[in-house]
Amino acid sequence: MLRVDITKRLGEFTLSASFTSEGRVTGLFGASGSGKTSLINIIAGLLRPDRGTIVIDGETVDDSTAGIHVPTWRRRIGYVFQDARLFPHLDIRQNLDYGRRMNGHADDPAQRKRVVDLLDIAALLDRRPGKLSGGERQRVALGRALLSRPRLLLLDEPLGALDEGRKLEILPYLVRLRDEAGVPMVYVSHDAAELRQLATRIVMLRHGQVTAFGGVKVLTASP
Amino acid sequence: MIEISPTEWTAILLSLRVAVIATLVATPFGIALAWLLARRDFWGKSLLDAAVHLPLVLPPVVTGYLLLLTFGRRGLVGGWLADHLGIVFAFRWTGAALACGVMSFPLLVRPIRLSIEAIDQRLEQAAETLGAAPWRVFATVTLPLALPGVLAGMVLGFAKAIGEFGATITFVSNIPGETQTISSAIYSLIQTPDGDSAAARLVVISIVLALGALVAAEWFARRATARLHGQ
Numbered sequence: 383m384l385r386v387d388i389t390k391r392l393g394e395f396t397l398s399a400s401f402t403s404e405g406r407v408t409g410l411f412g413a414s415g416s417g418k419t420s421l422i423n424i425i426a427g428l429l430r431p432d433r434g435t436i437v438i439d440g441e442t443v444d445d446s447t448a449g450i451h452v453p454t455w456r457r458r459i460g461y462v463f464q465d466a467r468l469f470p471h472l473d474i475r476q477n478l479d480y481g482r483r484m485n486g487h488a489d490d491p492a493q494r495k496r497v498v499d500l501l502d503i504a505a506l507l508d509r510r511p512g513k514l515s516g517g518e519r520q521r522v523a524l525g526r527a528l529l530s531r532p533r534l535l536l537l538d539e540p541l542g543a544l545d546e547g548r549k550l551e552i553l554p555y556l557v558r559l560r561d562e563a564g565v566p567m568v569y570v571s572h573d574a575a576e577l578r579q580l581a582t583r584i585v586m587l588r589h590g591q592v593t594a595f596g597g598v599k600v601l602t603a604s605p
Numbered sequence: 606m607i608e609i610s611p612t613e614w615t616a617i618l619l620s621l622r623v624a625v626i627a628t629l630v631a632t633p634f635g636i637a638l639a640w641l642l643a644r645r646d647f648w649g650k651s652l653l654d655a656a657v658h659l660p661l662v663l664p665p666v667v668t669g670y671l672l673l674l675t676f677g678r679r680g681l682v683g684g685w686l687a688d689h690l691g692i693v694f695a696f697r698w699t700g701a702a703l704a705c706g707v708m709s710f711p712l713l714v715r716p717i718r719l720s721i722e723a724i725d726q727r728l729e730q731a732a733e734t735l736g737a738a739p740w741r742v743f744a745t746v747t748l749p750l751a752l753p754g755v756l757a758g759m760v761l762g763f764a765k766a767i768g769e770f771g772a773t774i775t776f777v778s779n780i781p782g783e784t785q786t787i788s789s790a791i792y793s794l795i796q797t798p799d800g801d802s803a804a805a806r807l808v809v810i811s812i813v814l815a816l817g818a819l820v821a822a823e824w825f826a827r828r829a830t831a832r833l834h835g836q
Contacts, residue, residue: 426734454733455742461734467727471749480745481735530735 384408384425384534384566388434388444392420397590400434403568407560409581410570411601417590418570422536425568426461427454439533458485460527460535460565464542466519468511474522475507481530494529500562501525501555517548521555528563535559535567541576549576556580574601613807615782616790623698623786624766627706628759631713635758639717640747661711665771672704672776700777701784705766708773713762716822720754720829721747753829757822764818768811787811 387400397417410418423429425436427443430451436444438459443452460481468477478494498504501521511519520540527535540556541549553576560567560580571577577584578598586594586601594600609617641647642654660668676683676694686692694700724747732742748755770788777784779793791807794800 428730428734454730455736455738458736459734461731463727463731465727467725467731469728469732469746480732480737484732484735484737484741484745526735536734 383437383439384568385435385437386425388424388431388436390420390424390429390431392417392590395590397421399585399587399592401585401592401595403583403585405566405581405583407567407569407581408583408585409577410568410585410587411572411574411577412587413572416587418587419538421587422538422568422570426459426536427452427457458533460530460532462520462523462527462535462537462540464539466523468519468522468526470511473507474503474509474511477511477522478526478529481526485530487531497525497528500558516544517551520544520552524555524559528565532565535565537567538570539572553579577601609806610803612781613790613803616785616787616807617810619698619782620767620786623701623705624763627702627709627766628713628763630702631706631710631762632755632759635710635713635717635762636755639714639721643718643721657714658711660708660772665708666775668707669704669772669775672707672772676700676703694777696777696780696784698783701773701786704772704776705769708769709762709765712765713758716754716758716761717751720751724750753825757825757829760818760822760825764815767814
């Protein structure tokens, strides 16, 4: 479960969002500049809200009145960025293993195999990020985030940097992730079609304000 | 092949020892300072930056004299170190290492700073979202990506240290076997009748060492570029 109730002053407008989502995939929908990336960065702890609370999986990670602001690295979240941000000095195997090492989890070959198979990246393990295509990189980034065993997976336009063909190549993996990985997700996108396929809950943002919240049906009502 | 006399060997080995120690001791400080200058904004930053570069523009004899005033037997820091820790710099090879370390510090810091500035900070952010504490982000992402710059800085600093003359001779004089490095040996030989051929040999050795260091630094710089592009 994810509970968000925050405000944050951002340049020209104020981001103000309040919602509780139990959905498997919460879609943050809005045009560019609507504040959705800022919102996901606040959930990740990369930005600190001016006021309000964020509760992830029962743990309060932000509470301005109590002075709580859990740093990103202790939030046990996974984050898939638009640009995959794989570590260039590590090969794919080491990239995938990074989160497990940093969190001090025991090695779990079965879990790794599950994720590697789910994302079809077994053939890439010994390569360097520089040798991968955009779609391959994004699949590895998904795997890397999953293998850190997050309790919430944040995805910021993970298909945004890919062309149409590549998007169609990745979408089925995201659907599989939603149905099989068992990790709740927050998915940022400005593409209604994408969210219709993936999201179970929609938060619609416009100029920093939540204008609609509900099932994917709210997408059709959008102008 | 050229014949090298025992005195010349002593000077060469002393130069190597002084430069190696100076570089190894200065490197951790250089990394810390480079990181500070590359990543942090604080009051007095430009002043600190200028202070680091000062040995590059001051007359070396001034740096040497300031070291003598500070780290000499009667200096504020030197006196304390000698009384409490038994570390003496004045007229010892350790003093030569200190002078070389200070003189080469700007050359050591610069490539490290540039390579830290070239790192995509979004990678460090990604490491943080994967559960890495700040010091582990530094150890597992920042430092490995900056490593070619660190090595290049060490090579350049080493080359500078091995050739340092002005500050060293001012601070610790020119004592054969204790503080007479290649440079001060050449200086002595030039002033001695019949010292020309010996001086020439040491000059050749200096040139070889300096060129080797430059080639090595260039090679590390290339590696840095390849590494940052994930090849």
